[in-house]
Amino acid sequence: xxxxxxxxxxxxxxxxxxxxxxxxxxxxxxxxxxxxxxxxxxxxxxxxxxxxxxxxxxxxxxxxxxxxxxxxxxxxxxxxxxxxxxxxxxxxxxxxxxxxxxxxxxxxxxxxxxxxxxxxxxxxxxxxxxxxxxxxxxxxxxxxxxxxxxxxxxxxxxxxxxxxxxxxxxxxxxxxxxxxxxxxxxxxxxxxxxxxxxxxxxxxxxxxxxxxxxxxxxxxxxxxxxxxxxxxxxxxxxxxxxxxxxxxxxxxxxxxxxxxxxxxxxxxxxxxxxxxxxxxxxx
Amino acid sequence: xxxxxxxxxxxxxxxxxxxxxxxxxxxxxxxxxxxxxxxxxxxxxxxxxxxxxxxxxxxxxxxxxxxxxxxxxxxxxxxxxxxxxxxxxxxxxxxxxxxxxxxxxxxxxxxxxxxxxxxxxxxxxxxxxxxxxxxxxxxxxxxxxxxxxxxxxxxxxxxxxxxxxxxxxxxxxxxxxxxxxxxxxxxxxxxxxxxxxxxxxxxxxxxxxxxxxxxxxxxxxxxxxxxxxxxxxxxxxxxxxxxxxxxxxxxxxxxxxxxxxxxxxxxxxxxxxxxxxxxxxxx
Ligand SMILES: Cc1cc2nc3c(=O)[nH]c(=O)nc-3n(C[C@H](O)[C@H](O)[C@H](O)COP(=O)(O)OP(=O)(O)OC[C@H]3O[C@@H](n4cnc5c(N)ncnc54)[C@H](O)[C@@H]3O)c2cc1C
Ligand code: SF4
Ligand code: SF4
Ligand code: SF4
Numbered sequence: 001x002x003x004x005x006x007x008x009x010x011x012x013x014x015x016x017x018x019x020x021x022x023x024x025x026x027x028x029x030x031x032x033x034x035x036x037x038x039x040x041x042x043x044x045x046x047x048x049x050x051x052x053x054x055x056x057x058x059x060x061x062x063x064x065x066x067x068x069x070x071x072x073x074x075x076x077x078x079x080x081x082x083x084x085x086x087x088x089x090x091x092x093x094x095x096x097x098x099x100x101x102x103x104x105x106x107x108x109x110x111x112x113x114x115x116x117x118x119x120x121x122x123x124x125x126x127x128x129x130x131x132x133x134x135x136x137x138x139x140x141x142x143x144x145x146x147x148x149x150x151x152x153x154x155x156x157x158x159x160x161x162x163x164x165x166x167x168x169x170x171x172x173x174x175x176x177x178x179x180x181x182x183x184x185x186x187x188x189x190x191x192x193x194x195x196x197x198x199x200x201x202x203x204x205x206x207x208x209x210x211x212x213x214x215x216x217x218x219x220x221x222x223x224x225x226x227x228x229x230x231x232x233x234x235x236x237x238x239x240x241x242x243x244x245x246x247x248x249x250x251x252x253x254x255x256x257x258x259x260x261x262x263x264x265x266x267x268x269x270x271x272x273x274x275x276x277x278x279x280x281x282x283x
Numbered sequence: 284x285x286x287x288x289x290x291x292x293x294x295x296x297x298x299x300x301x302x303x304x305x306x307x308x309x310x311x312x313x314x315x316x317x318x319x320x321x322x323x324x325x326x327x328x329x330x331x332x333x334x335x336x337x338x339x340x341x342x343x344x345x346x347x348x349x350x351x352x353x354x355x356x357x358x359x360x361x362x363x364x365x366x367x368x369x370x371x372x373x374x375x376x377x378x379x380x381x382x383x384x385x386x387x388x389x390x391x392x393x394x395x396x397x398x399x400x401x402x403x404x405x406x407x408x409x410x411x412x413x414x415x416x417x418x419x420x421x422x423x424x425x426x427x428x429x430x431x432x433x434x435x436x437x438x439x440x441x442x443x444x445x446x447x448x449x450x451x452x453x454x455x456x457x458x459x460x461x462x463x464x465x466x467x468x469x470x471x472x473x474x475x476x477x478x479x480x481x482x483x484x485x486x487x488x489x490x491x492x493x494x495x496x497x498x499x500x501x502x503x504x505x506x507x508x509x510x511x512x513x514x515x516x517x518x519x520x521x522x523x524x525x526x527x528x529x530x531x532x533x534x535x536x537x538x539x540x541x542x543x544x545x546x547x548x549x550x551x552x553x554x555x556x557x558x559x560x561x562x563x564x565x566x
Contacts, residue, residue, distance in 0.1 A: 064402070182402035202566055203398070225561040226473035230419070232342060233391030235366025237401050247421060248361025248472065262400050268391040269474065271564040277393045283288040283485050283505055 051084035051104040052137075053127055055120045056147050056163050057111025060180035061138035062087045067183040068190075075190055093123065106193075107131035112140045112147045113169055115162040121169065128170040136175040136208065139260035141166050143213030145179055146258040165211035175207040179239050179260040203271055213261020215242050215252025218270075223249055227269040237266035285541035286534075287484030289503040290510055294495040294530040295522050307357040307445065308492040309500030311522065312383055312412050315488070317348035318516040319381055325410050328381035329371050330354040331362035337439050339422055342367030344375050357414075359444055360422050361472065365391050372404045381410035386480035389413050393485045410512060413483020415491025415537075417446075417544060418471035428467065429453055433460045447492060476551045477562060481541040488513050494537040495530050501537060 052062065066072060076082065083102045086092040093101055107127045113120050128134060139145035144165045152161025166172060178185060192200035215238070222228045230248030237243075242256035243263055250263070264270050277283075286292075297303055297310030299317075306313050319325045327346035332354035334341055340362035345351050365388055371377045384392060395405040422438075429438040433453055443454035450461035483489040487509030494501035502524075504510045516522045527534050552562045 178400050178402075180402075182399050184399040184402065184406065188399070199566070206564075221561060226555075227477060227561065227563065228472075229385075229387035229474040229478065230361030230363055230472065231385075231388045231391040232363030232365035232367070233388075233395060235363055236368050236391075236395060236404065239401070241369075243366065245363045245366065247423075248363065248419075250363075266391075266395055266398070266400050268387065268394045269477075269563045271566060272390060273394060273397050273566045275566060276397045277390075277485060280397055281393065281485055281506060 047079060047081045048105040049083040049103065050080045051102075051107035051127065051131060052082065052086075052088050053084070053107060053109045053123055054086050055109060055111035055124065055141070055166070056114050056117070057138060057140040058180075059087060059110070061110040061140075061178075064138075064178075064180040064183045065186050068187045071187060071190070079190075079194060093126075101126050101130050104131040106133045106135060108135045108137040109141050109166055110137045112144045112163040113166050114160050115164060116152075116157070116160045124166060124169055133173040134166070134170060135204075136166055136172045136177075138181045139177045139179045139213060139258075139262065142175045142177045142207070143211060143259055143261045145213070145260045148259045167208065167211040172208040174201060174204040175210065176204055177207065177213065177261045177265050179258060179262065199275060203273065206271075207265065210261070212259075213264065214259045215250070215254065215257040215263055217261065217264035218243075218250050218267055219252070221264060222267055222269050229269065231268065233266050233268055234263035237262045285538050285545060286482050286503060287480075287489075287505070289489075289505045291504040292527045292534055293502050293504075293524040294499050294527055295490075295502045295517075295524045296499045298521055298523050302352060302355065303498070305352060305355045307355070309490075309495065309498060310355065311490040311500040311502055312414065313351050313355045314521050315410075315412055315512060315516055316345070316351045316381055316383070318519065318521050319410055319512055320346065320348060320351065322515070323379075324512060325379045325381040326377040327371060327375060328383065328410075329364055329367045330383045331358055331364055333358050338425060338441070338444060344371045344377075346375065346377070357444065359420050359446070360425060361419055364388055365395075368392075368408070369401075369404055372407050378407055379410075380408045381412065382408055383412050383414065384483065384486065385414055385416040385419070386483045387416075387474070387478055389483045389485050390480070409508060411486045411488075411509075413486025413489035415482050415489065415493060416478075417481060417540070418475040418478075420467070420471055424467075424470035427470065428462055432462050432466060447497075475548075477548055477555070479545045479548050479552075481544040482537065491537075493540060494527065494532060494534055499525075499530070501527070501534075 082089045084091050113124050136142040140147050144163055147163035150161055150163045218234050228249055234250045235243040240256045240258055242253045244251050295309055295311055297314035302310035302313045316328050327344055330343055330345055331340035332343035333339055338358050340358035340360055342362055342364045343354055344367055371380050399405055426438050429435040440455050441453040445452045449464050451467050452459050452461050487506045489503040490500045504513050556562050
């Protein structure tokens with residue numbers, strides 16, 4: 001996995017002053033020490049080729065991406081080539097761009113995959129063949145999120161009823177949950193990818209195998225394991241405020257929970273990025 | 284280093300009798316928050332109040348020194364403080380926020396800053412005041428101490444609660460009643476048994492009673508942000524200090540307790556891992 005990532009981003013070595021500023025903004029206390037050796041240093045080759053596939057999602061994640069106004073134009077023009085996508089560029093096999101899907105280094109996928117939508121299934125399976133890395137981008141792709149609740153019987157296509165996390169059909173290399181995935185999280189990930197900071201990306205890679213998300217996760221994997229400290233981070237994480245507390249323990253209102261998985265991902269007792277925190281704070 | 288990284292350690296006390304009348308120890312937490320709010324360094328803070336005066340901590344957003352002082356004093360039960368951070372930023376619209384946090388809460392907050400899955404919240408936190416913490420108790424445990432072990436009719440009869448000099452203390456009608464700490468063992472929440480941080484190692488400034496005489500606090504100044512606020516509050520005459528070397532029992536006791544907690548709870552992590560139940564993944 002690491003080798004693949006290194007290979008995919010080995011050629012990226014242009015200076016990116018704007019993006020580095022973003023990292024500092026997120027770490028006001030200390031100068032960011034240089035990240036682990038930026039992958040390999042083969043002769044500067046072409047920029048990474050990125051695809052953005054939009055399956056059954058609401059475009060919220062793409063909008064989150066564009067909310068990084070300060071770095072977006074640099075990223076899009078200088079750092080990557082968007083070679084495929086319906087929203088960011090009009091290059092889409094089912095749209096105006098009737099050719100084959102091109103080869104990609106990384107393909108971000110937003111939305112879950114609807115089993116009854118042959119186009120989505122085809123696009124996802126093809127992306128797996130054509131792309132070095134697949135990133136589940138946003139909770140619908142990672143866990144199914146609120147599309148989990150779809151039951152079919154609706155226009156525009158009443159038969160569409162089964163919406164699955166993309167990892168149900170293809171191997172996923174990294175997952176960025178969130179409903180939508182937060183703009184700052186995207187920015188920090190982009191910076192890490194461009195700097196070859198694999199340490200920062202490791203949790204997202206380990207999350208790739210996960211395809212379930214629910215307020216129950218903190219109950220099953222934290223509270224029932226005797227790990228909960230009652231800190232409240234899961235409540236901070238929850239975008240729908242489904243997470244309340246009773247006797248210092250999270251208590252999920254399942255009618256509000258959209259199964260995004262963010263609560264468990266944010267919990268300091270699920271995983272703790274000690275190395276990164278020390279680096280950002282200088283402590 | 285059992286006390287984590289710090290720039291300076293001093294014994295300190297608020298000079299404001301309004302604070303000292305109600306604070307747990309030297310009133311450092313409240314003095315710093317009041318100063319930071321009055322000077323506009325923060326617009327408000329998230330603390331743990333007990334609005335019904337029943338010792339149950341309730342995460343509370345405060346925006347004035349009066350509100351800070353109303354929430355002073357330790358409640359020895361779990362406060363999902365970080366869940367209220369969202370209210371501070373979204374409802375109260377605060378752009379610069381302080382947080383009073385136990386070590387586990389500091390970890391949750393630092394993780395949420397390092398991996399900001401929740402959009403535009405944790406970046407607004409610019410002052411983290413950590414409080415030392417050996418363990419925390421479910422409300423039912425506190426009830427047991429008060430009624431079964433100290434002979435109170437109910438916990439609400441207690442006007443003050445403290446842990447110090449080897450005892451858990453409740454004050455009723457001006458009289459202190461102590462329970463040997465040994466008697467409280469086994470009543471702490473299970474999540475505390477895997478907690479390796481005694482002194483809030485990732486806070487901007489940490490404080491607690493251990494190491495300093497009665498009515499004084501031991502302060503560890505950690506980050507640049509923490510240092511600038513603490514120094515300014517001292518310079519403004521709101522906090523008086525003494526060198527740690529001049530007070531008894533001093534830093535050696537703090538170091539001993541911090542190391543003891545680390546050793547004991549690291550062993551507990553290992554024990555649980557061996558049993559095959561979950562422990563947090565550390566990156
Ligand atoms: C569960 C617990 C265990 C502790 N154990 C130790 C210990 O072993 N050794 C030690 O030296 N100190 C310990 N402390 C810290 C100590 O009790 C004081 O809180 C600290 O010294 C600050 O005192 P002060 O006079 O500066 O603060 P004050 O001015 O009295 O302000 C205290 C602040 O703490 C906040 N607070 C109160 N209860 C909680 C809570 N449950 N969770 C989060 N925030 C809260 C209040 O909102 C207030 O802002 C512990 C604190 C807690 C909450
Ligand atoms: S974030 Fe984790 S440790 Fe904190 S209250 Fe939620 S489940 Fe418990
Ligand atoms: S409880 Fe909230 S954060 Fe957790 S999965 Fe449900 S909606 Fe997401
Ligand atoms: S001992 Fe650790 S886990 Fe328990 S309340 Fe204190 S800081 Fe949190």
